Amino acid sequence: MAKKTQHHKKNYSSQAPTESLRVLKLLNQLQFDLVEGQFDRALEISEMLINYLPKTSPHLPEVLLNRGTAMMALEEYERAYETLSQAARLAPKDGFLVLMYARSCMYAMQSGEALVALEQAIKADESLLQNKAVKDTTKLIRRGAEDSLRRRGKGFTLEQLIAQEKLEYAGLRLMDEQKWEEAEAVFRQVIAISDCLPQPHNNLASCLIIQKRFVEAEKELVTSLKMEPRNPVAVHNMPLVRDAIKTGKIPELGGGYHPLKTKLPKSFNP
Numbered sequence: 001m002a003k004k005t006q007h008h009k010k011n012y013s014s015q016a017p018t019e020s021l022r023v024l025k026l027l028n029q030l031q032f033d034l035v036e037g038q039f040d041r042a043l044e045i046s047e048m049l050i051n052y053l054p055k056t057s058p059h060l061p062e063v064l065l066n067r068g069t070a071m072m073a074l075e076e077y078e079r080a081y082e083t084l085s086q087a088a089r090l091a092p093k094d095g096f097l098v099l100m101y102a103r104s105c106m107y108a109m110q111s112g113e114a115l116v117a118l119e120q121a122i123k124a125d126e127s128l129l130q131n132k133a134v135k136d137t138t139k140l141i142r143r144g145a146e147d148s149l150r151r152r153g154k155g156f157t158l159e160q161l162i163a164q165e166k167l168e169y170a171g172l173r174l175m176d177e178q179k180w181e182e183a184e185a186v187f188r189q190v191i192a193i194s195d196c197l198p199q200p201h202n203n204l205a206s207c208l209i210i211q212k213r214f215v216e217a218e219k220e221l222v223t224s225l226k227m228e229p230r231n232p233v234a235v236h237n238m239p240l241v242r243d244a245i246k247t248g249k250i251p252e253l254g255g256g257y258h259p260l261k262t263k264l265p266k267s268f269n270p
Contacts, residue, residue, distance in 0.1 A: 023049070023052065023053070023059070026045055026048060026049055027049070027059060027062075027063070029045055030042055030045045030046055030049065030063070030066050031066065033045065033070075034066055034069060034070060037073075039070040039071075039073045039074050040070075040074070042066060042067070042069075042070040043067060043070050043071070043074075046063050046064075046066055046067035046070070047067075049063045050063060050064070050067070060090060061087045061090040061091035061094060061097060062097075064083055064084065064086055064087035064090070065084065065087050065094075065096075065097045065100060067083050068080045068081075068083040068084035068087060068100060068101075068104060069100060071083060072103070072104060072107060077104070077107035077108055078108060078173075080104045080107065080108075081104040081105060081107060081108035081110070083104075084097075084100055084101040084104040085101060085104070087100075087101065088101040088117065088120075092120065092124070093124045094124065094125075095121045095122070095124035095125025095127075095128050096121070096125065096128065098117055098120050098121035098124060099117075099118070099121040099128060099134065099137075101117050101121075102114045102115075102117035102118040102120075102121055102137075102141060103137060103141075105117055106140070106141055106144060108169060109165065109168070109169070110162070110165045110166070110169065111141075111144040111145045111147075111148045111161070111165065112145055112148065112149075112158050112159075112161035112162035112165055113162050113165065113166070114141045114144065114145065115141055115142060115144075115145035115158065116158070116162070118138060118141045118142070122138075145158070145161070148161055148165075149161055151196050151197065152164075152194040152196050153194070153196070156194060160193065160194070163193070164190055164193045164194060167186055167189055167190045167193070168186075168187070168190045168199075168200060168203075170186055171183045171186035171187045171190065171200075171203060172203070174186060175203065175206065175207065178210075180207045180210045180211055181207075181211070183203070183207045184204060184207040184208065184211075187200050187203050187204040187207065188204065191204070196227070197227065198223075198224035198225070198227040198228045198231045198233075198234060199224075199231075199233075201220040201221070201223045201224040201227070201234075202220070202221070202224050202231070202233040202234055202237070204217075204220045205217040205218075205220035205221050205224070205234075205237065205241070206237075206253060208220065209237075209241060209244065209250060209251070209253065210250065212248070212250060214241055214244045214245045214248075215245060217241050218238070218241050218242060218245065221234045221237060221238045221241060222238075225238070236253075237251075237253055240252075240253065
């Protein structure tokens with residue numbers, strides 16, 4: 001049975017009479033499905049509403065919030081991040097909505113962007129901090145950004161962190177689209193900004209392997225292992241790459257780690 005989720009509920013029964021009865025029913029059904037843990041159904045209804053509502057509808061940010069919440073519950077972090085990003089642009093002064101956007105940033109491994117969104121949410125609604133779960137999430141987001149900056153060294157700015165993390169996200173999207181040469185170029189940019197983490201080298205190696213550039217891929221995995229000797233992606237893929245150098249055949253890579261498809265600790269869920 002799907003897990004129910006906490007949600008701030010609105011009552012649409014007293015909305016302006018110009019709003020169609022069908023829309024009001026769908027809005028209430030969407031919130032009911034979220035509370036009851038019917039997340040797939042919530043996605044269906046939210047899509048119907050997005051296609052029906054005008055771009056200027058005051059209901060659109062709430063619909064996007066509900067949709068993003070359902071996506072996070074289903075561990076579709078990439079889609080949740082993009083959906084809630086759109087919602088936050090439409091309603092930047094809605095503290096709860098922007099907080100959910102900040103959470104989605106963390107799920108998408110955008111620690112710098114998460115910190116900026118968090119501060120925006122608290123500025124919009126300081127009462128959010130009265131909730132213990134929100135306090136815990138706030139600590140986690142701040143610690144995540146602080147750790148990311150510390151790993152990159154003294155003088156590395158929050159703006160640089162945001163730019164680097166957005167580049168890595170773009171590279172992962174290109175990998176999903178199998179645009180290997182473009183993804184390769186992006187990961188090289190990520191490494192050039194600050195070379196302190198093994199994952200960009202692992203990602204770059206994967207791009208090179210698909211292009212049959214096995215010797216170059218091996219060098220990237222060697223670098224990754226020097227940074228973190230036990231990181232599972234490099235440990236798993238290194239013998240495959242060395243075998244590919246001998247055979248000339250592209251191996252079936254495994255042991256992969258995709259940040260946007262990896263579940264965060266339960267402590268992150270308010």
